[in-house]
Amino acid sequence: MYGAGDVRVEEVPDPVLQEPTDALVRVVRACVCGSDLHPYHSMPATAEGRPMGHEFVGVVEGVGSQVATLRRGDFVIAPFAWSDGTCEFCREGLQTSCTHGGFWATGGIGGGQAEGVRVPLADGTLVKVPVAEDSALLPGLLTLSDVYGTGYHAARRANVGPGDTVVVIGDGAVGLLAVLSARQLGAERIVLMGRHKDRTDLGREFGATDVVAERGQEGIAKVRELTGGHGAAKVLEAVGHMPAYEQAVGIVRPGGVISRVGVPQYDDAPVGFPSLFGPNITLTGGPAPVRAYIEELLPGVLEGAVQPGKVFDLTIDLDEVPGGYRAMDRREALKVLIRP
Amino acid sequence: MYGAGDVRVEEVPDPVLQEPTDALVRVVRACVCGSDLHPYHSMPATAEGRPMGHEFVGVVEGVGSQVATLRRGDFVIAPFAWSDGTCEFCREGLQTSCTHGGFWATGGIGGGQAEGVRVPLADGTLVKVPVAEDSALLPGLLTLSDVYGTGYHAARRANVGPGDTVVVIGDGAVGLLAVLSARQLGAERIVLMGRHKDRTDLGREFGATDVVAERGQEGIAKVRELTGGHGAAKVLEAVGHMPAYEQAVGIVRPGGVISRVGVPQYDDAPVGFPSLFGPNITLTGGPAPVRAYIEELLPGVLEGAVQPGKVFDLTIDLDEVPGGYRAMDRREALKVLIRP
Structure with a gap:
């Protein structure tokens, strides 16, 4: 890659062994x-x-x-x-x-x-x-x-287990495999937030019980409605952009966990009293x-x-x-x- | 309180029962x-x-x-x-x-x-x-x-247990009682960061094994030196100001936990790849x-x-x-x- 949008296929020298551990x-x-x-x-x-x-x-x-x-x-x-x-x-x-x-x-x-x-x-x-x-x-x-290990990491870091309600933000490969992982770990209800039908269909095949296509405040309201009003105890964030972080904060239940595996495209984010601190939210995750x-x-x-x-x-x-x-x-x- | 620095003692009407549950x-x-x-x-x-x-x-x-x-x-x-x-x-x-x-x-x-x-x-x-x-x-x-329950919450949210190395940031009452709590929960090594000797002395009485008076980069270097170079797996933040948050990020070990109980005096803070995400740090805590x-x-x-x-x-x-x-x-x- 030479810059944004500029991917080239080039002949380069074949790699050779350099270290005895290679x-x-x-x-x-x-x-x-x-x-x-x-x-x-x-x-x-x-x-x-x-x-x-x-x-x-x-x-x-x-x-x-x-x-x-x-x-x-x-x-x-x-x-x-x-x-x-x-x-x-x-x-x-x-x-x-x-x-x-x-x-x-x-x-x-x-x-x-x-x-x-x-x-x-x-x-x-x-x-x-x-x-x-x-x-x-x-x-x-x-x-x-x-992608599978990364989706699994999101679920593991959120300590997903039998009977849990989990929301997965993002219908890319990691998000879909976070759905699969949450299901493997026993989650009962898995809400997938994504708006590409072919992808969310695969998400349903992987175990999503609900799909929310709405984003922003509308998406937050929809998820809260689906989760008894207070949000989900476990939110897996598989995008990495600020709107996805804000979405996660909006739908996580007090005392719950936001587990990030989308590589953050931001440095600073809200973590003060109104967002994470007041409701005792845990923010976790990282490169799997x-x-x-x-x-x-x-x-x-x-x-x-x-x-x-x-x-x-x-x-x-x-x-x-x-x-x-x-x-x-x-x-x-x-x-x-x-x-x- | 009427404003910053302005505390007055006033006669007000005695409270009365208003609800049957009062x-x-x-x-x-x-x-x-x-x-x-x-x-x-x-x-x-x-x-x-x-x-x-x-x-x-x-x-x-x-x-x-x-x-x-x-x-x-x-x-x-x-x-x-x-x-x-x-x-x-x-x-x-x-x-x-x-x-x-x-x-x-x-x-x-x-x-x-x-x-x-x-x-x-x-x-x-x-x-x-x-x-x-x-x-x-x-x-x-x-x-x-x-303050005791709040210090205890910090330690509990960080899952402090037997044999742990814990760093407590802040030598106020909550910080000192976080030391006491970490000791009660079995922590083996407890580093207290504070620079008021009478307070850190009480911290030692409560169970601190080390005291670091330095702050900022110097304090971070000192704690890393005391914790084998990589920092501490469990950091309890009992201050609430941004420098304390930055201190916590600087001394937490990869895969570790920052547990906040100091009420944050900031909204946004670094949570991106260099701070929390890259090293898989968990940020937790809130009002106890x-x-x-x-x-x-x-x-x-x-x-x-x-x-x-x-x-x-x-x-x-x-x-x-x-x-x-x-x-x-x-x-x-x-x-x-x-x-x-």
Whole structure:
């Protein structure tokens, strides 16, 4: 990406092993993330550009001398953050705060929207999965790189459990998979706020019991009406823009939780007496440590008990990536699968 | 209070029973709260003034026809919010969000810095205690009106438990009682941030293991040094000003909790990627439902296992209340006990 709206597909040198803890992965499937649309809207034009993509599954093509758990030919899922798997935060399941880790497409590490990626700290980062690279499960497995684990993180951080009433704000892939996750965790009533019918239909399939298409004050009133007047104890915010935050504050029940997984496109927000403090609202969430959830969520995907891969509704080649961004930006595609 | 710095003691009509659920309470002890200093600094001058005080213990002088659990002569603790005790929020222990409740000194209800108060919803609000009105325990019992329960709320909302490392920001009465509460809940290491030696000494007596007098970046560096470099998993913020919030963000460990009980003197605050979202910080807290904690904390006070009443270091008569505000404002007194 060279700037807002300016995505180019370029030939770059193949990645090579640099550290003994590296692995090289040939990308089998990658995708475009809703969060990639944030720079697609706002990135200042640059001369050098930056690599993109933080979700991929692929095959190990080579490993450094210190990589112990992987070998050439292994099929792997790459979480959207790389991590050593051994530091105090990784041991606690907060791999996004790994003291030695980092994120794709920054600091000299490539992005997943590519043919190959150098994976640092491969033992800690990658999860080996016993599937063939032409498996029909690839879309579902790819969601474990980010969107499924991120939706699940929203629900877990809000401590969603049996019988709960949950509101999910946002009908993008993360919001829909937050619905799926809330259902998996036992939520009884799941209100999905979104206004794209094809998406909210998928949300209903994933477990939403109600859909609210209205936004702003009208949406708040509708949700309050559906939740006995006081709002929902658990609100999962899967957008990241200020109106979604305000929406969350408007519909959360006193004593409740707002769990954010949409990357905030704001720094300051209301947290004073009228918004969070007075009604004892808890604000939680952040970048999902999806690495912590892959083992837990994998069986459901492998057994077909859940089909998170249904969020992909457009498949393209690497050359078509600029059009893939455009399609997602115009809401013509929910989530774009890339087949390099 | 007629405006910032303008506190007057005036004769007003005695309160009378208005609703069948009311009780009249003769105030035996009241006090000035750190939060009373907020309007003392910033309240615009008014012609009519407003009553003050939200912490008191006293003796029931009369009850309405529907009051079932109290009678004339009962000694009672009044929590800083009145509540029905029966609504869905009260039943969940969030009496500050009672659907029929409210706060003293607003909406026609008097304040505790007075000789007598009309108490609405007396059955839900007041807690009867078997002590005489000249008991030596009165200061400790009075802290159950607010500051002890508020410090305890901070610790409970942060889920403080055995072995925890906790940082308490603020050496006012609430901060010191947050220290006491964290110790009661089993915290192993308690760092108190405050720079008034007589107060932090009391904090050490209450259980603080370390005191950090530095503020701002220097204070943050010191706390990080004391907590292994990454900060503390549980930060209790008992001030309410923006610098205290920024301090909390600076010293909280990734994945940790900031629990606020200082009434925020700001609306907007940083909650974006660099502050809360990126490191998965949880922001929680609010006005303490002290009513929910009185039964739990009362035995320790009655048995003398804890001495929260030590936060009172100046006792005055009702006529001296303006001087009491001044003494607290100048930090000459930690907390002022009023003997009407």
